[in-house]
Amino acid sequence: MFVASSWPAKGVLLLLFLLLPLSGYATDAPEGIVIDVLSNHYEPVVFDHELHVGVAEDCSTCHHHTTGTGTADSYCARCHSNEAEQELVSCQDCHLADPFSAAAINVKSGQDLFHVDVSGLKGAYHQNCIGCHKEMDGPTGCQDCHARTEEGDRFFYSGQFAPPPAEDSGH
Amino acid sequence: MLSPAKKALAAGNLAGFPDGMGVLVDLTRCVGCRSCEAACNREQGLPAPDQPFDDYSVFEQSFHGGTQKRRPTEKAYTVVNRYESEASDKPIYRKIQCNHCNEPACLTSCFVGAYTKTPEGAVTYNSKVCVGCRNCMVACPFHVPAYSYSDPIDPVIKKCIFCYDSRVKHGMPPACVEICPSQALIFGKRDELLKIARQRMTKDPAKYVDHIYGEHEVGGTSWLYLSGVPFEEVGFDTSLQQEPIISNVKDFLGTVPMVLAIWPALFTGFHLLATKGKGDHHDHGQAEEEGEDS
Numbered sequence: 338m339f340v341a342s343s344w345p346a347k348g349v350l351l352l353l354f355l356l357l358p359l360s361g362y363a364t365d366a367p368e369g370i371v372i373d374v375l376s377n378h379y380e381p382v383v384f385d386h387e388l389h390v391g392v393a394e395d396c397s398t399c400h401h402h403t404t405g406t407g408t409a410d411s412y413c414a415r416c417h418s419n420e421a422e423q424e425l426v427s428c429q430d431c432h433l434a435d436p437f438s439a440a441a442i443n444v445k446s447g448q449d450l451f452h453v454d455v456s457g458l459k460g461a462y463h464q465n466c467i468g469c470h471k472e473m474d475g476p477t478g479c480q481d482c483h484a485r486t487e488e489g490d491r492f493f494y495s496g497q498f499a500p501p502p503a504e505d506s507g508h
Numbered sequence: 509m510l511s512p513a514k515k516a517l518a519a520g521n522l523a524g525f526p527d528g529m530g531v532l533v534d535l536t537r538c539v540g541c542r543s544c545e546a547a548c549n550r551e552q553g554l555p556a557p558d559q560p561f562d563d564y565s566v567f568e569q570s571f572h573g574g575t576q577k578r579r580p581t582e583k584a585y586t587v588v589n590r591y592e593s594e595a596s597d598k599p600i601y602r603k604i605q606c607n608h609c610n611e612p613a614c615l616t617s618c619f620v621g622a623y624t625k626t627p628e629g630a631v632t633y634n635s636k637v638c639v640g641c642r643n644c645m646v647a648c649p650f651h652v653p654a655y656s657y658s659d660p661i662d663p664v665i666k667k668c669i670f671c672y673d674s675r676v677k678h679g680m681p682p683a684c685v686e687i688c689p690s691q692a693l694i695f696g697k698r699d700e701l702l703k704i705a706r707q708r709m710t711k712d713p714a715k716y717v718d719h720i721y722g723e724h725e726v727g728g729t730s731w732l733y734l735s736g737v738p739f740e741e742v743g744f745d746t747s748l749q750q751e752p753i754i755s756n757v758k759d760f761l762g763t764v765p766m767v768l769a770i771w772p773a774l775f776t777g778f779h780l781l782a783t784k785g786k787g788d789h790h791d792h793g794q795a796e797e798e799g800e801d802s
């Protein structure tokens with residue numbers, strides 16, 4: 338039987354109250370996210386989620402229709418205007434890290450017309466981020482967000498791997 | 509053995525392979541980072557470039573008195589160029605490589621049969637068979653095949669092969685597509701890519717000119733392009749015919765065995781034709797000039 342006056346039970350109740358809002362949107366959002374899909378050529382990016390929560394107008398600026406905060410994109414809004422918060426909200430839940438694998442391409446062929454053109458993870462990041470960064474004066478150069486690794490320098494023939502300067506380019 | 513494209517042709521099928529793959533290039537998304545050039549270099553084991561791949565001064569380079577920007581070479585199967593257009597306040601970047609034609613003129617022009625159009629869409633070549641005659645260089649409407657001078661004993665043609673051997677054959681995207689940060693390049697079935705391209709134009713009509721370059725040009729190409737500015741302003745040859753180039757020579761090819769038999773009579777005919785046709789060729793030179801930069 339529930340005994341309201343017992344301190345431990347009160348403690349549990351209090352805890353429940355504290356926890357309740359945390360299960361709502363945004364507050365259970367991570368503070369930072371490590372993005373390392375390009376770790377071969379670039380150092381991982383620590384994405385400051387908390388900072389972006391403050392900067393973005395609302396969650397739907399990045400999360401489209403999955404966070405229960407309305408839908409910023411009028412194209413998505415045609416079907417998803419009043420959606421509740423969904424279980425899958427992280428970028429990679431919908432934007433595949435490997436969007437051009439044979440399996441992904443087959444799935445895509447069976448997709449309805451509205452979702453055949455969902456970007457892969459890297460494309461989604463760069464398309465979404467760079468536009469906004471330009472408007473808001475955020476970093477836009479490749480290495481402003483992710484410094485290149487030594488392997489990256491080798492790949493680009495840059496830094497210590499740069500070719501010796503030629504006397505005359507253009508022939 | 510007939511190459512697949514020749515087989516398809518023999519069967520009267522000019523539409524290419526139904527499940528052929530392709531790449532959709534969206535010029536509005538390209539940021540000119542040149543990562544695709546670096547990826548191509550690594551994947552194809554090409555020699556070190558003259559300048560780093562993150563050196564953007566290459567966009568200033570021009571050749572032939574400023575009329576031509578960079579072109580693919582034997583050492584770089586793809587290059588990215590920068591263009592200015594009045595229709596855009598930002599520069600526009602465009603990646604150039606073999607377009608992997610549905611009915612490749614390079615293939616039909618090659619008399620030793622070095623070229624193959626694979627069912628996946630790639631136009632590949634066998635360098636062991638190539639005799640270095642450079643017919644394909646002349647035949648290609650996009651001026652793609654480059655000639656390797658580095659080995660004087662065994663000169664061969666070199667060009668983008670859609671990463672066929674190492675990737676596309678195994679169901680993987682080409683290296684340039686995989687590396688592209690902004691997904692200006694997407695890989696998929698050509699049919700699906702056309703759908704996606706049309707959908708992007710419908711969704712945002714103000715963003716794109718109303719044309720998918722490569723849908724019909726020279727009978728269609730595996731590589732397709734969307735642009736926000738008129739295609740001719742960003743180095744595309746918009747004067748190309750819609751029919752495969754093979755159509756021009758198909759009838760001629762059929763008559764080749766006969767040629768030997770009626771040789772003298774034919775020559776007289778050719779001579780007559782040549783004299784009669786004089787003065788009829790005024791637009792030829794212009795097409796070539798425009799083609800330079802396509």
Ligand code: SF4
Pocket residue numbers: 605606607608609612613614615631647648649650651652653667
């Ligand atoms: S673009 Fe040129 S080299 Fe490539 S398939 Fe077409 S004709 Fe051949």
Ligand code: SF4
Pocket residue numbers: 537538539540541542543544545588601603684687688689690691692693
């Ligand atoms: S990697 Fe993509 S964005 Fe970068 S230059 Fe090539 S096509 Fe353009």
